[in-house]
Amino acid sequence: MLLSVDPQSAAPLYEQLAAGVRAGIVDGSIADGERLPSARELAASLDLNIHTVLRAYGDLRDEGLLDLRRGRGAVITAPAQNLTEVEAALDALVAASTRAGLGAETTLALVRARLR
Known part of the structure; x- marks a missing residue:
């Protein structure tokens, strides 16, 4: 799974991250039950603020696509179909x-x- 953001884009970074995860679910590159990197790891790898990643993860959780639990991490909960x-x-x-x-x-x- 490869997530990226474009700092030059008009779209907020958290929306870009969430859109990348949604796209990965739809195209099958991110599977139901797959663990995503921790917010801290993803923020460090993309040189983002951790709160940006947490906002994206929170939006995905609110949409029912992600199970987000402290200590357990972020797990995809939506089958692509x-x-x-x-x-x-x-x-x-x-x-x-x-x-x-x-x-x-x-x-x-x-x-x-x-x-x-």
Whole structure:
């Protein structure tokens, strides 16, 4: 598993880390039950603040993709096939949004509203 961040990107570093883990789950490079590096180890290897990694791990935990326990570490809890269906639905959403002429922010606002 190779996670990376781009300090020049407009996306926050924690979002880049979380997106990398999500992508790894979907493409199968990160398997259900796999342990991720500790927040301290990952922060050191990517030259990040530990709180940046903890924020990414916390977001993934809140999404149900990661089991995060003190002393046990971070363990993936989402099989890739569960996310594949969601990825397909998202692709359809993006296509429909594009056809309707909606921008990314409008589409995200609609998704956020539905999730509430």
